[in-house]
Amino acid sequence: MITGVHAVIYANEPDAVRAFFRDVLGLASIDAGGTWPIFALPPAELGIHPTDGADGTELFLLCDDIEVALAELRAKGIQATGPVRDLAWGSLVELEVTESFHLGMYQPKHLSPHHPE
Secondary structure (H helix, E strand, O other), X not given: OOOOOOOOOOOXXXXXXXXXXXXXXXXXXXXXXXXXEEEOOOOOOOOOOOOOOOOOOOOEEEOOOHHHHHHHHHHOOOEEOOOOEEEOOEXXXXXXXXXXXXXXXXXXXXXEOOEOO
């Protein structure tokens, strides 16, 4: 029934954010028309968390080794907004893609449906 997930990022600097996904992460894309790229994503997983506030969504990049991934991103000009934080569910860092667009990246401690062992 469901064949995938389509995520949308709204950005003040869409060309710079698109360049991050294209040039820094190296994601393949197609032109959906009018030079609007649609990027292929690696496998995804979805967590549903309770909230006392408004419903919402978040997008995180996943990695197997956060220090290696962060070093590779720094070599491509992407900086973290602070140190890697060790949390109960994983190691988390926030990346500064543009001045106004930040994206979380984490190395999970939990099992993944794509890597259950």
